[in-house]
Amino acid sequence: xxxxxxxxxxxxxxxxxxxxxxxxxxxxxxxxxxxxxxxxxxxxxxxxxxxxxxxxxxxxxxxxxxxxxxxxxxxxxxxxxxxxxxxxxxxxxxxxxxxxxxxxxxxxxxxxxxxxxxxxxxxxxxxxxxxxxxxxxxxxxxxxxxxxxxxxxxxxxxxxxxxxxxxxxxxxxxxxxxxxxxxxx
Amino acid sequence: xxxxxxxxxxxxxxxxxxxxxxxxxxxxxxxxxxxxxxxxxxxxxxxxxxxxxxxxxxxxxxxxxxxxxxxxxxxxxxxxxxxxxxxxxxxxxxxxxxxxxxxxxxxxxxxxxxxxxxxxxxxxxxxxxxxxxxxxxxxxxxxxxxxxxxxxxxxxxxxxxxxxxxxxxxxxxxxxxxxxxxxxxxxxxxxxx
Numbered sequence: 001x002x003x004x005x006x007x008x009x010x011x012x013x014x015x016x017x018x019x020x021x022x023x024x025x026x027x028x029x030x031x032x033x034x035x036x037x038x039x040x041x042x043x044x045x046x047x048x049x050x051x052x053x054x055x056x057x058x059x060x061x062x063x064x065x066x067x068x069x070x071x072x073x074x075x076x077x078x079x080x081x082x083x084x085x086x087x088x089x090x091x092x093x094x095x096x097x098x099x100x101x102x103x104x105x106x107x108x109x110x111x112x113x114x115x116x117x118x119x120x121x122x123x124x125x126x127x128x129x130x131x132x133x134x135x136x137x138x139x140x141x142x143x144x145x146x147x148x149x150x151x152x153x154x155x156x157x158x159x160x161x162x163x164x165x166x167x168x169x170x171x172x173x174x175x176x177x178x179x180x181x182x183x184x185x
Numbered sequence: 186x187x188x189x190x191x192x193x194x195x196x197x198x199x200x201x202x203x204x205x206x207x208x209x210x211x212x213x214x215x216x217x218x219x220x221x222x223x224x225x226x227x228x229x230x231x232x233x234x235x236x237x238x239x240x241x242x243x244x245x246x247x248x249x250x251x252x253x254x255x256x257x258x259x260x261x262x263x264x265x266x267x268x269x270x271x272x273x274x275x276x277x278x279x280x281x282x283x284x285x286x287x288x289x290x291x292x293x294x295x296x297x298x299x300x301x302x303x304x305x306x307x308x309x310x311x312x313x314x315x316x317x318x319x320x321x322x323x324x325x326x327x328x329x330x331x332x333x334x335x336x337x338x339x340x341x342x343x344x345x346x347x348x349x350x351x352x353x354x355x356x357x358x359x360x361x362x363x364x365x366x367x368x369x370x371x372x373x374x375x376x377x378x
Contacts, residue, residue, distance in 0.1 A: 047257075
């Protein structure tokens with residue numbers, strides 16, 4: 001049975017009421033946890049990393065909600081935090097790896113995918129995941145929001161703070177690179 | 186019988202024997218037409234479409250390939266709620282931070298006062314400038330350290346900072362490719378940046 005979720009504006013007003021703040025928070029978490037988890041997981045690959053980042057997202061939401069301005073939608077704000085946290089997490093890993101060795105961080109994400117116990121090189125869906133790792137982080141974000149989350153360009157523009165036209169062009173080239181990878185590997 | 190009539194007769198005979206007819210002297214592979222549709226679909230599938238629709242990508246399942254530990258989503262909400270209720274209240278948190286800053290500020294003021302007093306009595310004016318610069322450096326370092334410890338609140342102005350750089354979006358894309366995209370989409374650079 002599909003769970004019925006409250007509209008965002010209702011959740012926000014419930015959150016601002018001290019009596020219903022905790023229950024509103026739970027409702028927001030339940031409404032967005034899976035969508036945000038998959039968005040993050042596709043960026044950071046490993047479950048433990050995705051779990052850490054997802055927890056940070058909701059903790060930041062809890063701490064920042066008092067200052068949240070409603071010109072932004074709750075949905076795009078959460079995606080913005082999740083995207084930002086994912087990039088920050090990847091950059092931390094990159095710094096750590098650069099410090100420890102000269103391994104290419106992109107290869108490390110590729111290795112993580114190949115190490116997944118369900119990895120199947122013959123399946124196109126897995127090949128797609130490998131292809132995504134060849135993109136720079138920010139192109140990866142654009143591709144993921146558009147392709148997997150079916151997010152309209154105007155909402156992506158709110159999330160990433162980039163014009164819809166630039167996002168459209170970026171997605172076009174990211175998709176082209178991915179198709180080229182899939183057809184040639 | 187003239188030559189033409191003779192040839193037609195032979196061809197007509199061949200045609201009855203299942204050989205190529207008069208208009209089609211060329212042979213085609215077995216089942217060429219029967220399998221034509223499938224082959225053309227495969228070719229189209231492998232071609233990149235120069236529009237939003239990327240045929241190859243559209244064929245793939247968008248279902249997650251990664252697995253999540255059993256019960257993860259069921260227990261996530263409770264675990265995050267526990268973390269939030271167990272976290273120190275923001276009042277105590279800020280008190281701790283402000284305590285550090287207040288201590289740093291007090292030390293800085295004492296050093297400034299000491300330096301001023303010293304300059305009024307013995308030191309030449311240039312020494313005062315050096316001391317002030319040194320103090321300024323120390324206090325800015327302290328403030329930087331403090332700023333790093335402040336939890337970022339994405340709903341406020343910190344969240345307005347863009348973490349996406351336009352140039353990063355087009356790594357590996359040549360200016361020619363971008364120009365082609367703009368031409369194909371009947372758009373100008375101004376629509377994009």
